Amino acid sequence: MAVTIYDIAREAKVGIGTVSRVLNNSPKVTSETRDRVVTVAKRLNYQPHAFAQALARKRSNTLSAVIPFFTNYFFIQVLQGVQETLAAVGYDLIIHGANTQLQLEEYLDHSMRKGRVDGTLLFSLTLPDRFADFFLEKKNPLVLVDTYHPLFDSIRVDNTEGAKKATEHLLSLGHRTIGMMNANLNSVPARERLLSFKETMNVHGVEVQDEYIINSSYTKNDGFSREAGYEGMLEFLRRGVKLPSAFFVSSDIQAIGMIAALRENNIHVPEDIAIVSFDDIELAKYFNLTTMQQPMFNMGELAVKKMLERIENPSAPISSINFTPTLVVRSSCGANKNFVLNDNR
Amino acid sequence: MAVTIYDIAREAKVGIGTVSRVLNNSPKVTSETRDRVVTVAKRLNYQPHAFAQALARKRSNTLSAVIPFFTNYFFIQVLQGVQETLAAVGYDLIIHGANTQLQLEEYLDHSMRKGRVDGTLLFSLTLPDRFADFFLEKKNPLVLVDTYHPLFDSIRVDNTEGAKKATEHLLSLGHRTIGMMNANLNSVPARERLLSFKETMNVHGVEVQDEYIINSSYTKNDGFSREAGYEGMLEFLRRGVKLPSAFFVSSDIQAIGMIAALRENNIHVPEDIAIVSFDDIELAKYFNLTTMQQPMFNMGELAVKKMLERIENPSAPISSINFTPTLVVRSSCGANKNFVLNDNR
DNA sequence: GTTTTCTGTGGAAGGGCTTTCAGGAACTTA
DNA sequence: TAAGTTCCTGAAAGCCCTTCCACAGAAAAC
Known part of the structure; x- marks a missing residue:
């Protein structure tokens, strides 16, 4: 059976109370007895029983x-x-x-x-x-x-501050027709990011065009998915609306889907369209996404x-x-074409 | 304080043993008393104390x-x-x-x-x-x-079977000069995969060329990293050896790094070189890697x-x-150019 | 030298549960 | 009707620890 404080007490010729005190570093023990107990505990390879401790301490x-x-x-x-x-x-x-x-x-x-x-x-x-x-x-x-x-x-x-920074980055690069690829408005972050996007555009006196706002109807993951980005962009292209020069995308994973849809239609990032997204998941690095990093x-x-x-x-x-969130500049908005390759984790 | 079996026992006018038996579905209780206990337990919203149970049962x-x-x-x-x-x-x-x-x-x-x-x-x-x-x-x-x-x-x-299947897939596509981008040989999977690769080549009477075997010297993650794949390929290209027509890569993540290195040198996958890798991590889908799927x-x-x-x-x-492992065919070896886009998890 | 204070210590109680054990009630069997 | 079974039940013991309380002996105070 496992070693208990009773075993230690017996071997060290002390009471169980003393053993417990030693093991819990209570100050009220002579260094002499402490040593004796410690030695025995070590010799017997004593391990406290976590459940018994938790029960007695009311703390796990x-x-x-x-x-x-x-x-x-x-x-x-x-x-x-x-x-x-x-x-x-x-x-x-x-x-x-x-x-x-x-x-x-x-x-x-x-x-x-x-x-x-x-x-x-x-x-x-x-x-x-x-x-x-x-x-x-x-x-x-x-x-x-x-x-x-x-x-x-x-x-x-x-989200408000993050969306603001992202939008301002696009604006600072000279973009004036900017769309937003959003997730499902059921989700709080999606709503907050959209709101802030619009407000930032307004503050800077740039018009928000409703046809450039893509909200997702996907429920899975509230539309924060590759599929949502892919299908959303495909449908947008099908509508035949002229492309804006840039998109703010509510998550990296959507941006990745969106890029795939664009590529299939021979539209290239960042040459034809700039993208700033949100999250900075590990994938973002591999796709060179300029994105809002969440710590x-x-x-x-x-x-x-x-x-x-x-x-x-x-x-x-x-x-x-x-x-x-802080802005991480990669190459998806053309602001910086240097491909950062370090595999830093 | 929390509700205990004593509370239940008191309210239901039974002993604690009976309460415990009821809660543990012991058969030796009249359905009448059982009902009484269950009712009270429910009314008091009783939750067993996990630590006390674990202590008594010697099982957590x-x-x-x-x-x-x-x-x-x-x-x-x-x-x-x-x-x-x-x-x-x-x-x-x-x-x-x-x-x-x-x-x-x-x-x-x-x-x-x-x-x-x-x-x-x-x-x-x-x-x-x-x-x-x-x-x-x-x-x-x-x-x-x-x-x-x-x-x-x-x-x-x-690993042996997986590397064999991967190699055979490449052979079946007609490749005769096949290299292997391996991880660090310190790792058992790396060794097993290399061994099986060589053996499969031998069995099929295709020569293994040592200069086409790239072993990683990276220790981080035993060379199963994007960086290892990237640097490994860059160094290989620097050596100026003529490229084989295909590579078996010991992991998807390395393949992704390797593809980046190739792209920088204007070498395209699968047009210029075919790749089969190992793992089928989620990323593999996004990069269209033909790979050995681990369940x-x-x-x-x-x-x-x-x-x-x-x-x-x-x-x-x-x-x-x-x-x-089972072979998942995507487009990185040219065997199937259909881009599968489903975001199935 | 006696009383008081302080220190260190042993051991009981308690935490909430399971399980064993003994006994009472209901039921068989002779 | 007495003795033997069976079944259910209550309560105690045990799981291993922490903590509180009481007490002995040493140290301090008088």
Whole structure:
């Protein structure tokens, strides 16, 4: 059987209380007894029993992450930030896939077992109100990433600022007929990005032409998909409208689909049309997309930090942090034709 | 405080043992008392305390996965198989990132806490022998994915068969001068794929020319990287050797780098040179790579099933399963110019 | 030298569950 | 009707830890 503190206590001729104190670095132990206990523990190759600890401490040093992580690359990178930060402080991470709102509710209904985790990280999906109460009542900390709820800490990307910067980049390059390839307006980011695009155009006195706004009707991934970009552009071309000189695209993955559709029609990027997109997923590099970079790793990192703070201090005021995306210039808008080839991860 | 079985026992006027039996579907309870208990449990919104259960049952219904999952797309997809299969049987998944052998040993040394998980899934990294004993002694089930050790269950891809099929595909298209862009020979898959490539060529009576074999000296990701493919090809071109008519490339990601290098030198795929690679990561679709598909989702799924079997029956004979990759024909070897555009996930 | 304070220590209690064990009630069998 | 079975149930023990409480002995104060 496994070694327990009783074994150590016996061998070191001390009480179990003392053993526990030594192992938890309590100061109230003579260095002499401490040494004795440490030596025995090492000799027996003692490993504390995580569950017993969690039961006694009412704390598990474990977080759960609910992630639609199979949908795109965004989550993988956020997850990396989460996991590295967590590993550094000795926390474990339990992963739950929930690709749709439905799956989220299912998870929340069935598997959300109290006592299991010290906190929950919810990614991208919208927290249904009936569960808000649940988290509040149970005092189970919840941190939202890439989504928002007024009663919980959240970490997001500033879509308004990002879309503004992207649009201004295009404007600064001299483009005056600019379209927007958008995702499904059901999604909050899609709405925010569109709004900001229009406003920025207005501010700069450049007319927004409605026929150049392509909103997606795809529901899968809210239209943030290669397919949506591909079909959207194909349909746009079918309409026979004259092409604008540039497009702001609401995600890299759509831009990739869109480029394929353009290429099939012998329209080239950036020679014939400029593109700025959003996200800076790993693929963006391979397709030379000029894009608005979301600091995904940092978001994951920060989410964990927020969570740890919240666990320490449950009554701290709720905070909502916005990351501002930064423009990464590659060659898809012609601003810079230098092909950056470094495979930096 | 949270609702416990004591609360239920009191309200339902039964003993705690009976409550526990009801909740665990023990048959030795009258349907009358069962109903009474179930009703109360529901009314109080009882949730079993996972840690207390784990402590009492000596079973946690939790698996840990040690994954170098930030290195490439392979793992994400395997992980998806793992997580979905696990969710279906009510298991939790704890994720640990370990990108190098060193990090693996660190994890094994520090964090491998007995009692925490029912089993461990180790991906791609090589299990150091000193830890083999550890798992054996502790009777902590271990299943290896994409790696091998004689004393544990493992699930792999048949590199030999895959390289053979890839090479034969090229041969069947009439190619007679075929090169191989390989990863670092330190890695087992790289060695296996090279060996099989050579053998297949021999079997078909086609000469292998050493100057057409490019082995990578990159250590990062064992040369399974875009950079390795890019630089490898650039250096090859610099040598001024006449190009073979086709290349077998040991991974998609290398092929993508290689294609970039070729393009810069005005060499086009598949017009000037044919390429078959290995893996079928999601990117492969976007680059139209003809490639050997590894059934990643299925591997994850099977890994979990094996693990569950192993937990049920610790003394079952050790099994080692080889998946045979299947050829996915796209346009990179000219065999099929139909661009498949579906964004199927 | 006596009383008070302080330190370090042992061990019981408690955390929430499963499981074993013993016993009461209902039922058979002689 | 007594003895033997069967079935269900309650309660205690155990899983392994942390923490609280009490106490002995040393140190400090008087």
